[in-house]
Amino acid sequence: MEFTLDQVASLLNGKVEGDGSIVVNRLDKIQEGKPGGISFLSNEKYEQFIYETEASGVIVSENFQARKNLKTTLIRVKDAYAGFTQILEAYAQFTKNSKSGIEEPSFIDPSSSIGTNFYRGAFSYIGKNSKIGNSVKIYPNVTIGDNVSIGDNCILHPGVKIANDVVIGSFCEFHSGVVIGSDGFGFAPLEDGTYKAIPQIGNVIIEDHVSIGANSTVDRATMGSTIIRKGAKIDNQVQIAHNVVIGENTVVAAQAGISGSTEIGKNCVIAGKAGIVGHLKIADKTTIGANTGISKSIVEPGQTILGYMGFDLKLFLKSYAIFKNLPILQDRLRELEKKQ
Numbered sequence: 151m152e153f154t155l156d157q158v159a160s161l162l163n164g165k166v167e168g169d170g171s172i173v174v175n176r177l178d179k180i181q182e183g184k185p186g187g188i189s190f191l192s193n194e195k196y197e198q199f200i201y202e203t204e205a206s207g208v209i210v211s212e213n214f215q216a217r218k219n220l221k222t223t224l225i226r227v228k229d230a231y232a233g234f235t236q237i238l239e240a241y242a243q244f245t246k247n248s249k250s251g252i253e254e255p256s257f258i259d260p261s262s263s264i265g266t267n268f269y270r271g272a273f274s275y276i277g278k279n280s281k282i283g284n285s286v287k288i289y290p291n292v293t294i295g296d297n298v299s300i301g302d303n304c305i306l307h308p309g310v311k312i313a314n315d316v317v318i319g320s321f322c323e324f325h326s327g328v329v330i331g332s333d334g335f336g337f338a339p340l341e342d343g344t345y346k347a348i349p350q351i352g353n354v355i356i357e358d359h360v361s362i363g364a365n366s367t368v369d370r371a372t373m374g375s376t377i378i379r380k381g382a383k384i385d386n387q388v389q390i391a392h393n394v395v396i397g398e399n400t401v402v403a404a405q406a407g408i409s410g411s412t413e414i415g416k417n418c419v420i421a422g423k424a425g426i427v428g429h430l431k432i433a434d435k436t437t438i439g440a441n442t443g444i445s446k447s448i449v450e451p452g453q454t455i456l457g458y459m460g461f462d463l464k465l466f467l468k469s470y471a472i473f474k475n476l477p478i479l480q481d482r483l484r485e486l487e488k489k490q
Contacts, residue, residue, distance in 0.1 A: 155207045158188065159225045161240065162209070162233045168223030172206045177241060180208060183222075190234035209233045249287055265302065283320065295331070301358065313370065319358035319380065327365035330354050334369040334376075334392025334410060348372060350392060357381075363388065363404070372410075379416075397434065415451070 156170035178187030180196055183205025190209040191200050200208055201218045208222050211230045227233040253272040258264065262276050265284035274292045276282070283302035288294070294312045301320030306312070310324045313331030324330070336348035352371025356378045362368070363386035368376060371393045378384070381399040389407040390396065397416040402408070406420050409428035414420070418432060421440040426432070431447045438444060439456040448455065454463040461469075472479075 155188070155223055155225060158207065158209075158237065162225065162227045162236060164209070164225045164227035164233065166223060166225055168207075170223070172223060174206050177237065178205050180205065183208070188237070190230045192229075192231035192234070209237070249289075253290070271308070277314070307364075313354075315353040315370070317353065317355045319356060319360070321358055322356060322360045322362075324362045325364040325386070328362050328367075330356070330362075330368045331370045332367060334372055336372050336392065336410075352376065352392070354378075357398075360384070366390070369394075369410075385422075391428070403440075 152173050152175045154170060155166055155172050155174065158174065159166045159170065174186055174188040176187040178184060178189045180189040180191055180203050181199040183189045183203035185204055185206055187205045188207040188209070189203060189205040191197065191214065192211065200222070201220065203222055205222055207225055209225045209227060209230050212226050212228055214226070249269040250267065252270045256270045256272055256274045258270070258276040259278045261278045262280040262282070264282040264286065267285045268282070269287045271288060271290035271292065273290050274288050276294045277296040277298070279296055280294055280298040282300045283304070285303045286300060287305045289306060289308040291308050292306045292310045295314035295316070297315045298312055300318045301322070303321045304318060305323045307324060307326045309326045311329045316331040331354045333350040336350055337345035338348055339345055350370050350372050352374045354368050354370050355375045357380035359381045360378050362384040365386055366384050366388040368378065368390045369392045370376060374393060376390065376392055376394050378390070378396045379398040382396045383401045384390070385402060385404040387405050388402050391408060391410040393411040394408050395413040396402070397414050397418060399416060400414055400418040400420070402420045403422040405422055406424045408414065408426045411428050412426055412430045412432070414432045415434035415436060417435045419437040421438060421442070423441045424438045424444070426444040430444065431449070432444070433448050433451040433453070435452045436448050437454040438460070439454070441458065442456055442460045443458050444455065444460045455461065456463055456466045
């Protein structure tokens, strides 16, 4: 994929300062830029690199003022970061759409259907009575079970496993190793101390524009549905248990775990390694910090929760201020005891 800097500027509604006829075919970090690459500068901490980079072009904001001579061509845009993000999106869309057709060996049951402009990679499997939309990319070693519905423009990266009865909307992307619709963790304790598995007969519903990162798991419901609402973004290695509901546009970072039947509101942020126990309700626009444990429902919207047991941000900061001073307070206490 090759573009001139003039073409890049046209895409971004930007202005070229330098030679717009230069051809670029690669995206580079500014500190690693080489001829043929295009980069960007949005953080002033990296400004030194724009004077050293060998990148053919650099996207900068309109208000950038060079303090030294430059060897590269500039593309001035309203917001450099947003501009480069637009380039990344265009590049990703081009690469994702480059695959088409059927690679053999692959299998689709005769009772299932797939729309137009699709890609089915080698060793992919599609079970019975499944319906798959248009422009779907199914990469090698993907397994899709029986009675599955997948909307248009979805991407299933290598090794994704979609179990029976799962319903997926349009414009979703699942990265390698994602498992959707595996059994929930349901076991009934018996009098002799053993456990009996509870059949998990529900399903998973994933709405439009959902992204799920590598090796994350979404369990099927015991009864009813585990639901991920539209626009939710799930990072790598996240566990979402049976009957959980993730609200619209909520983001969940790596290694977080959400226990069964908990309902997460809209526009929430759940940071890495956060743990949420089951049967809770988390209000809209809640932020849960890294390593935070949540053991009770959060009713008031817009709170930021931190701490191992998870409590209000202001109270946490006050408590932490005392905690970090405990050694000093202990020394003072000892001195007072000596004076008695």
